[in-house]
Each structure stands twice: as structure tokens, then as C-alpha cells.
Amino acid sequence: SKHFAVRRTLRNFADRNRPVVHAVDDVSLKLRRGSVTAVVGESGSGKSTIARLLAQLYPTTSGELLLHGKPTRVGQGRAFRAYCRQVQLIFQDPFGSLNPTHTVRYHLTRALRIHDRAGRTADDLEKALAALLERVHLTPPERYLDSFPHELSGGQRQRVAIARAMAADPAVLLADEPVSMLDVSIRLGILNLLRDLKERLDLAILYITHDIASARYFADETLVMYAGRMVEGGDSETVTQRPAHPYTQLLTSSAPDPDRIVADAKARAEAATDPAGGEVVVEEEESETAGEPPSLISPPSGCRFHPRCPKAMERCASEVPPRFDLADGQWAACWLYAEDAPKQAAPQEASA
Ligand code: SF4
Numbered sequence: 001s002k003h004f005a006v007r008r009t010l011r012n013f014a015d016r017n018r019p020v021v022h023a024v025d026d027v028s029l030k031l032r033r034g035s036v037t038a039v040v041g042e043s044g045s046g047k048s049t050i051a052r053l054l055a056q057l058y059p060t061t062s063g064e065l066l067l068h069g070k071p072t073r074v075g076q077g078r079a080f081r082a083y084c085r086q087v088q089l090i091f092q093d094p095f096g097s098l099n100p101t102h103t104v105r106y107h108l109t110r111a112l113r114i115h116d117r118a119g120r121t122a123d124d125l126e127k128a129l130a131a132l133l134e135r136v137h138l139t140p141p142e143r144y145l146d147s148f149p150h151e152l153s154g155g156q157r158q159r160v161a162i163a164r165a166m167a168a169d170p171a172v173l174l175a176d177e178p179v180s181m182l183d184v185s186i187r188l189g190i191l192n193l194l195r196d197l198k199e200r201l202d203l204a205i206l207y208i209t210h211d212i213a214s215a216r217y218f219a220d221e222t223l224v225m226y227a228g229r230m231v232e233g234g235d236s237e238t239v240t241q242r243p244a245h246p247y248t249q250l251l252t253s254s255a256p257d258p259d260r261i262v263a264d265a266k267a268r269a270e271a272a273t274d275p276a277g278g279e280v281v282v283e284e285e286e287s288e289t290a291g292e293p294p295s296l297i298s299p300p301s302g303c304r305f306h307p308r309c310p311k312a313m314e315r316c317a318s319e320v321p322p323r324f325d326l327a328d329g330q331w332a333a334c335w336l337y338a339e340d341a342p343k344q345a346a347p348q349e350a351s352a
């Protein structure tokens with residue numbers, strides 16, 4: 001169906017061996033086919049937990065999951081395998097997720113077999129392998145099939161990991177910081193590949209990132225997380241250009257200019273493929289945000305951002321702000337947007 005959706009309300013995620021951690025609290029999100037949804041937040045905000053819960057790598061204590069608009073029971077057995085086929089996960093570290101003692105052929109063949117897509121003959125399998133590598137632009141396929149992970153670059157390894165996910169023919173791809181460990185010069189190529197797959201295969205992509213500038217470039221919709229809660233959402237252009245929540249405003253003011261990032265990445269990619277072959281110097285721009293995210297074991301009362309918020313009011317320390325709807329589908333969980341709040345609270349033009 002065209003209107004594929006995953007929605008989940010999650011509360012009180014608990015791990016038997018640790019204190020009860022509300023890693024994500026009352027989070028709800030909807031992924032649409034042919035669309036990228038970014039979840040942006042600092043490390044420790046709970047954003048990776050969302051991907052792992054949706055991939056069913058972690059158990060949940062409560063919540064609801066809808067696939068193709070219908071409630072889905074995940075657990076074990078056939079229903080669980082069917083779910084895993086539809087919802088694939090790729091990780092930050094493509095080296096860690098590939099077995100160093102096995103070739104690309106082994107990884108992809110295994111994935112095709114698990115998902116029953118290897119075909120009946122050796123010839124079918126060979127064709128399926130070639131198609132997967134072509135899909136992620138590792139061509140000619142023969143050059144990569146018998147390589148071991150250490151013989152490939154970081155970007156090529158991430159392409160193999162993406163090909164392995166595509167072996168399942170999924171409807172949903174959960175991408176947890178898929179480019180943050182890669183060289184800046186090749187990040188754009190991987191994001192463009194994912195965008196191409198989204199369009200050609202009508203995928204719903206969840207893009208987990210700490211980099212709000214990349215969300216503007218890559219995602220259709222952006223959700224911002226702080227301390228286990230969603231604090232703002234809307235279309236990416238609006239959220240990154242006119243952030244409403246003081247936390248998003250902090251993120252965008254400390255993030256490097258997204259237009260410059262794209263221009264730089266393009267220039268670097270060109271330089272890297274320049275046959276004249278000048279040395280490419282890549283400098284990572286650090287983005288610092290003031291203060292530390294709070295512990296999720298005992299999060300602050302009221303608005304969890306209140307200890308760091310420059311606009312905090314009295315009620316912020318005691319009352320949890322609900323979502324307030326703004327114009328054009330943008331929303332923010334912040335008391336500045338309550339009807340009785342002082343009127344200086346318009347969304348702010350991002351300074352970047
Ligand atoms: Fe700041 Fe209050 Fe809004 Fe929280 S609810 S972000 S503390 S103004």
C-alpha cells in the first residue's frame with residue numbers, strides 16, 4: 001500500500017540489568033513511503049533507541065506498532081521474520097556490522113537466502129548479487145564480490161551494508177547515523193544514494209542524526225529529540241530555517257551553515273576524483289552546544305530543557321509542555337506557544 005506507516009508510542013523502556021531508564025518517553029512517529037524522516041538529537045537523547053526499538057532489537061514495555069496502517073504483533077516466528085524483512089536497519093559503523101572474515105559475496109548471499117530471494121539456480125543467485133551491487137553503485141560487481149571488508153573504503157563498506165539491507169526488499173530503512181563515521185568528502189555520496197533508493201524503491205527512511213544541517217539537506221520531515229522526548233517537528237526546511245523550540249534554535253545556531261556543507265562536500269568530492277589528484281584536506285567542523293544533555297535516569301521535571309533554556313519561565317520547571325501546533329504542520333512542545341504566553345514567541349530565523 002502507498003500509505004505505509006509505522007507509529008509507536010513508547011513508555012518506560014526497561015532493561016533487566018540496569019536501572020529503569022526512560023530512554024524514550026511517549027514518542028510517536030509516522031514514516032511515509034518515498035519519504036525521509038530525520039530524528040535529530042545529541043548523543044544520549046534516545047534517538048538511536050527509537051531505531052533499535054523499531055528494528056525490534058530491544059524489547060518494549062508498552063506501545064503500538066502499525067505496519068501498512070495495521071497494528072502488528074511482533075515477537076517470534078513467522079510474523080517476526082516478515083516484520084524483519086520489511087524493516088531493515090543500517091548502522092553507523094559499516095566495518096563493525098560486516099564480518100571481517102567473510103567476503104561481500106558471503107554477506108549478500110546470506111541475506112538473500114534468509115529473505116528467500118536467492119532464486120533457484122546458481123545463475124539466479126549471481127544475477128541477484130550483481131543487481132544488489134549495481135543498485136548501490138558498486139560496479140562492475142565482479143570487482144567487489146570477492147573482496148573482504150578491510151579491502152574496501154569506509155564508503156564502499158557502507159554501500160555493502162546498504163546492499164545487504166536491500167536484499168530483503170524492505171519497505172522501511174532505519175539508518176542510524178549512516179554517515180557520521182565516514183569521511184566528510186564521501187558523506188554526500190551516501191546520502192544521495194539513499195535518496196535515490198528512496199525514490200526508486202518507494203522506501204520509507206528513518207534518518208537518525210546529530211547533524212541538523214544534514215537533515216535539512218536530506219530529509220523531507222525533521223523531528224527534534226531532547227532527553228528522550230520529541231520537542232519539535234515539521235517539514236525539514238521549516239524546522240531548520242524557522243526553528244520554534246529554544247533547543248532547536250540552539251542546535252541551528254551552533255550548526256555549520258548547511259549550504260556551505262553541501263558546497264564543500266561537492267568541492268571535496270570533485271577534488272577527490274580529480275585525475276590531477278591534488279591532496280584533499282578534510283577538516284571536520286565541530287559543533288558545540290552549550291551545556292550537557294541531562295541523565296535519563298532522573299530527567300529534569302517539567303520541560304526537560306528548562307535547566308539549559310534561555311527563555312525558561314516559571315511554569316517550565318514544573319509543567320510538562322504539550323505539543324502546540326504552529327503554521328504549516330510545524331509543532332513545538334514548548335510553553336512559549338501556549339495561548340496565554342507572552343507574544344514575543346515567534347519562530348526564529350536560523351542565524352546560519
Ligand atoms: Fe524553554 Fe520553557 Fe519552552 Fe522548555 S517550555 S523550551 S524551558 S520556554
Ligand code: MG
Nearest residue numbers: 043047048177
Ligand atoms: Mg547513537
